Amino acid sequence: MASSFGFGGSNAVTKAGTTSVNTAQTHMLDEHVLTPASINSIELHGAVNTRRSLLDHVLNPVVEEAAAQGTTLGQVLDHIGAATKKLARFDIFKEDGFSVFLSEAPRPDSGVPADRTELDISIRVKEKSRLVFSAGTDFGNTEGSAYTNAVARNVFGGAETLSVNASAGTRTRSAYNATLSAPVNGNPDLRLSAEALRSVTQKPWASHEEQLTGGNLRLAWLNENSDTHAVVYSAAWRQLTGLAATASPTVRADAGDSFKSSLTHTFTRDRRDNPMLPQSGYLLRSISELAGWGPLTGDVSFAKTEVEATGALPVSVPGVQGNSGVFVSGGFRMGVLYPLPLGYSLTGLTQPSRINDRFQLGGPTDVRGFKLGGLGPHDGVDAVGGDVYTAGSVNAYLPLPRTGPDSPLRLQLFANAGRLVAINSSTGKKSKEGNRKTLSMSSAAVLKGVGSALSELTNGVPSLAAGIGLVYAHPVARFELNFSLPLVQRKGEEGRKGFQVGVGINFL
Structure with a gap:
């Protein structure tokens, strides 16, 4: 399964399962992989014929795991990758139709600095023929x-x-x-x-x-x-x-x-x-x-x-x-x-x-x-x-x-x-x-x-x-x-x- 991880709407994406990425991406990942992070929201697009309850069984544990203290960006990426692989094993989505985009959630106007990065995650899927x-x-x-x-x-x-x-x-x-x-x-x-x-x-x-x-x-x-x-x-x-x-x-x-x-x-x-x-x-x-x-x-x-x-x-x-x-x-x-x-x-x-x-x-x-x-x-x-x-x-x-x-x-x-x-x-x-x-x-x-x-x-x-x-x-x-x-x-x-x-x- 090829999953894509895009950052903040950037055109640069990392394909999960491939052995080569461009140098800029590698440097960016190395720089941020240990950054404390959690999940603010997850949206899934394209599952028009799938019940919300089934998706919750897969995605809710990802949010709960990311809420733990000390969670890093690298761990969030691992959790998201595991969730998309789990979705693929239902055999209702196309394997080449998975794309995952991450962006930093807007910070509150209070001015108090956040202790970790809050992420908004968008997952796109394509359903197989019914x-x-x-x-x-x-x-x-x-x-x-x-x-x-x-x-x-x-x-x-x-x-x-x-x-x-x-x-x-x-x-x-x-x-x-x-x-x-x-x-x-x-x-x-x-x-x-x-x-x-x-x-x-x-x-x-x-x-x-x-x-x-x-x-x-x-x-x-x-x-x-x-x-x-x-x-x-x-x-x-x-x-x-x-x-x-x-x-x-x-x-x-x-x-x-x-x-x-x-x-x-x-x-x-x-x-x-x-x-x-x-x-x-x-x-x-x-x-x-x-x-x-x-x-x-x-x-x-x-x-x-x-x-x-x-x-x-x-x-x-x-x-x-x-x-x-x-x-x-x-x-x-x-x-x-x-x-x-x-x-x-x-x-x-x-x-x-x-x-x-x-x-x-x-x-x-x-x-x-x-x-x-x-x-x-x-x-x-x-x-x-x-x-x-x-x-x-x-x-x-x-x-x-x-x-x-x-x-x-x-x-x-x-x-x-x-x-x-x-x-x-x-x-x-x-x-x-x-x-x-x-x-x-x-x-x-x-x-x-x-x-x-x-x-x-x-x-x-x-x-x-x-x-x-x-x-x-x-x-x-x-x-x-x-x-x-x-x-x-x-x-x-x-x-x-x-x-x-x-x-x-x-x-x-």
């Missing part, structure tokens, strides 16, 4: 889609945003959602949002499609360390339908309706220099979900946790000064799903996890060299998922000839491995729920099954693949074309020898 319509293509992990989107900004004058989206994709046949979000207590780093959604997703690796109808209530915030947190309550009616003629008994047993009510917390710490192709830095992420237990209703109950850690380091090359363009990266992911009894008990009978809640592993965006869902338990042609998994990857990136060290195009060498294991539910007791036969496990059997699955992760060499390929880091998504060779593959798993195309935003 209505935006867009259409185009979007990319997620293993999927591309076409979408239309309508966004209404500053709906009620408090930086609220209403977004309505419709899309159709390669896996998600159709998806519709509407989201209304707003800052909490005038804080752009603390937002509350409500979402309604409906989608139909094909899952050919498990011979079915899933229809989902539900809603989310989300509270997200950014802490002082620039880490993001989000707490989400979700309620979703899931229909597992559209079974193929070759669908396995496992898929057929889970077909039909289920209702999931869950609470999820997501933590993200991202210190990478580029999210699509980082050459340095690291990413830490954790996702914890509790469904169906305690006050949460529904007919599925479990605790589910995933953790992810990735990092990248540049590599110096002898004879090359500065950035060589060569770097290595590594990543690790792990997840555990622990079935729970419904209600408040921890010792009651528990149903095994369903196929639409289990983990899937394998594909061009995680364990390359395997088909989508190619790792882990299979029933016939269907990848039925697992309850515990680990996956890791080591990558080396080299610049192509004549492309330079900063090119988004790279040659990639990789080796990745993974293991996906299901809890053994064969010791469970069969029961009947309506017209559907189910299998129930005791709490002791679940604990033993999870422990056995965790132990199985380290039993023998994991499924392993290596390869070489090209990577292109577009600002919207990352594209990979790899030649992969599975080196270790367990019985029933589906490897992918040869070329594999990956498009996504989050790669292992």
Whole structure:
């Protein structure tokens, strides 16, 4: 964001964030930065569609901080700069539309000299368009889609945003959602949002499609360390339908309706220099979900946790000064799903996890060299998922000839491995729920099954693949074309020898 600080109507302005100003300005700032100062008045121009109460949350603390004894001009400038950055984070003002002008307030006629300079501050902003319509293509992990989107900004004058989206994709046949979000207590780093959604997703690796109808209530915030947190309550009616003629008994047993009510917390710490192709830095992420237990209703109950850690380091090359363009990266992911009894008990009978809640592993965006869902338990042609998994990857990136060290195009060498294991539910007791036969496990059997699955992760060499390929880091998504060779593959798993195309935003 470029903020401007003008003094007393002078044509000389200092652009915040730039590294050079003229000599006269520098001398003037050095001369006055330690001058005692306070704020007499603040005026904000251009926010015609924004409520006064929202602006007061940002600007009143600036006046109060400047009223403290010993406040200097430099500190006032810092407070004003922080306030304009905060205004920009509401995403209702144009980043290049901020200008701040300072002038000395008229002194009283009493003749008594003031102990510090009183400032009148004028802030000018330009609001973004309130209505935006867009259409185009979007990319997620293993999927591309076409979408239309309508966004209404500053709906009620408090930086609220209403977004309505419709899309159709390669896996998600159709998806519709509407989201209304707003800052909490005038804080752009603390937002509350409500979402309604409906989608139909094909899952050919498990011979079915899933229809989902539900809603989310989300509270997200950014802490002082620039880490993001989000707490989400979700309620979703899931229909597992559209079974193929070759669908396995496992898929057929889970077909039909289920209702999931869950609470999820997501933590993200991202210190990478580029999210699509980082050459340095690291990413830490954790996702914890509790469904169906305690006050949460529904007919599925479990605790589910995933953790992810990735990092990248540049590599110096002898004879090359500065950035060589060569770097290595590594990543690790792990997840555990622990079935729970419904209600408040921890010792009651528990149903095994369903196929639409289990983990899937394998594909061009995680364990390359395997088909989508190619790792882990299979029933016939269907990848039925697992309850515990680990996956890791080591990558080396080299610049192509004549492309330079900063090119988004790279040659990639990789080796990745993974293991996906299901809890053994064969010791469970069969029961009947309506017209559907189910299998129930005791709490002791679940604990033993999870422990056995965790132990199985380290039993023998994991499924392993290596390869070489090209990577292109577009600002919207990352594209990979790899030649992969599975080196270790367990019985029933589906490897992918040869070329594999990956498009996504989050790669292992």
